[in-house]
Amino acid sequence: MSAQIRKLIVAFALLAGVALAGQAAPAKQRMAGDFGPPQGEPVHAVLTSPPHVPPPITRTRPAKVIVDLEVVEKEMQISEGVNYTFWTFGGTVPGSFIRVRQGDTVEFHLKSPPGNKMPHNIDLHGVTGPGGGAASSFTAPGHASQFTFKALNEGIYVYHCATSPVGMHVANGMYGLILVEPPGGLPKVDHEYYVMQGDFYTTGKYREKGHQPFDMEKAIAEQPTYVLFNGAEGALTGDKALTAKVGETVRMYVGNGGPNLVSSFHVIGAIFDQVRYEGGTEVQKNVQTTLIPAGGAAIVTFTAKVPGSYVLVDHSIFRAFNKGALAILKVDGPQNVAIYSGKEVDSVYLGDRSAPNLAAVSTAAEAHAAGTLTKDEQIAAGQQLFAGTCSVCHQSNGAGLPGVFPPLAKSDFLAADTARAARVVLQGLSGKVTVNGSEYNSVMPPMNQLNDDEVANILTYVLNSWDNPGGRIQKEDVKQMRTSKPAASAEAH
Numbered sequence: 001m002s003a004q005i006r007k008l009i010v011a012f013a014l015l016a017g018v019a020l021a022g023q024a025a026p027a028k029q030r031m032a033g034d035f036g037p038p039q040g041e042p043v044h045a046v047l048t049s050p051p052h053v054p055p056p057i058t059r060t061r062p063a064k065v066i067v068d069l070e071v072v073e074k075e076m077q078i079s080e081g082v083n084y085t086f087w088t089f090g091g092t093v094p095g096s097f098i099r100v101r102q103g104d105t106v107e108f109h110l111k112s113p114p115g116n117k118m119p120h121n122i123d124l125h126g127v128t129g130p131g132g133g134a135a136s137s138f139t140a141p142g143h144a145s146q147f148t149f150k151a152l153n154e155g156i157y158v159y160h161c162a163t164s165p166v167g168m169h170v171a172n173g174m175y176g177l178i179l180v181e182p183p184g185g186l187p188k189v190d191h192e193y194y195v196m197q198g199d200f201y202t203t204g205k206y207r208e209k210g211h212q213p214f215d216m217e218k219a220i221a222e223q224p225t226y227v228l229f230n231g232a233e234g235a236l237t238g239d240k241a242l243t244a245k246v247g248e249t250v251r252m253y254v255g256n257g258g259p260n261l262v263s264s265f266h267v268i269g270a271i272f273d274q275v276r277y278e279g280g281t282e283v284q285k286n287v288q289t290t291l292i293p294a295g296g297a298a299i300v301t302f303t304a305k306v307p308g309s310y311v312l313v314d315h316s317i318f319r320a321f322n323k324g325a326l327a328i329l330k331v332d333g334p335q336n337v338a339i340y341s342g343k344e345v346d347s348v349y350l351g352d353r354s355a356p357n358l359a360a361v362s363t364a365a366e367a368h369a370a371g372t373l374t375k376d377e378q379i380a381a382g383q384q385l386f387a388g389t390c391s392v393c394h395q396s397n398g399a400g401l402p403g404v405f406p407p408l409a410k411s412d413f414l415a416a417d418t419a420r421a422a423r424v425v426l427q428g429l430s431g432k433v434t435v436n437g438s439e440y441n442s443v444m445p446p447m448n449q450l451n452d453d454e455v456a457n458i459l460t461y462v463l464n465s466w467d468n469p470g471g472r473i474q475k476e477d478v479k480q481m482r483t484s485k486p487a488a489s490a491e492a493h
């Protein structure tokens with residue numbers, strides 16, 4: 001008998017012994033994840049708003065954990081100058097982060113203040129039982145409901161509203177994450193963050209200003225106006241970026257509320273050391289992009305090794321640059337040129353998101369709505385938008401690049417016909433043009449993804465910068481130009 005076969009037989013005998021011992025255990029054996037009845041005084045769960053995560057649980061015994069979650073319907077900013085009526089768990093999108101320990105008995109209270117207009121409920125994917133709690137938690141405005149469950153399975157789980165029309169409740173922001181920690185806890189890290197993607201459907205175009213209602217038809221067609229991390233463009237960029245220091249470990253609980261899209265979650269410039277994909281217990285290592293299904297979540301962990309801005313995106317990349325699915329982790333600390341030579345990614349990947357915030361854009365939108373918009377407000381908004389759109393080619397100082405991109409600074413072409421500039425932006429420009437005595441024969445692509453107010457503000461900024469002649473372009477002028485017949489390309493020269 002070979003040594004290997006002998007080893008196998010021994011292993012088999014051991015296994016059989018274990019199985020027999022299992023049978024011999026008391027008949028009233030508990031199911032996996034059930035560590036017995038709650039012990040000690042009930043505790044109130046710490047709930048946090050995104051991007052924050054409640055502290056790790058240090059208890060060594062199962063407890064009764066009381067969760068008090070309030071449903072809040074409220075108007076919030078979805079993008080600069082754009083408002084949306086969100087329905088939320090706890091007043092934020094995503095809803096409050098809930099953290100419990102495997103084996104805990106969770107007494108869940110869902111409350112809906114009288115001011116709400118809709119009934120709501122909650123389906124927690126971490127609940128074992130029909131509907132995940134949905135049926136027991138139907139809550140009308142001015143009411144509260146209560147149900148209890150035992151958190152049997154560890155992992156990161158999505159919760160969401162499941163009141164009809166379910167898609168609409170989810171599309172309005174009614175989802176969040178609940179972490180069921182294993183009894184021993186998760187390995188210690190320096191930072192834990194809570195990030196959740198969602199797709200949003202407004203009747204107006206992307207970044208169209210003012211209050212935007214929900215668009216059911218776009219939602220059914222699965223054509224979102226916005227794809228966002230944490231419920232708003234800019235929720236995690238500029239002065240609201242996530243932070244870490246060089247050498248620190250970062251764990252992100254990344255959920256996807258949907259309602260429709262699957263996320264190709266990627267952090268530009270980082271490799272995930274570990275991913276607990278689909279929120280499950282298996283660990284995948286050295287991952288570039290992880291797929292997060294609608295109604296699913298993952299735990300990603302990595303170390304920030306080089307300083308700079310790391311851009312979180314849905315790598316279905318138009319969503320990142322044209323629908324808002326972009327967030328930033330700002331890592332501070334000393335350079336490590338052995339790993340990376342050290343040039344910022346700012347202008348390439350961040351676009352207008354490299355600014356600390358786009359407050360001037362909101363201000364201009366509000367002023368326009370109130371009928372008080374001034375030229376200075378337009379210039380300020382235009383300056384923020386110019387960065388990352390026009391500056392890519394014409395440079396941030398408007399100087400252009402000799403022979404390739406004509407200057408906007410002191411441009412005689414611009415000064416000769418300022419209205420023509422709006423047409424150039426909307427329709428693009430190609431063929432020979434002479435700017436300040438130099439000939440250019442290149443192509444400027446149409447920038448017609450920009451809204452009327454964005455074009456007006458950018459051009460007003462350009463006209464009033466770098467010794468250009470001044471003047472003002474209004475949103476209404478651009479609107480008219482957009483709907484009028486396209487100018488023949490020769491006419492633009």
Ligand SMILES: [Cu+2]
Pocket residue numbers: 087119120121161162163169174
């Ligand atoms: Cu709801």
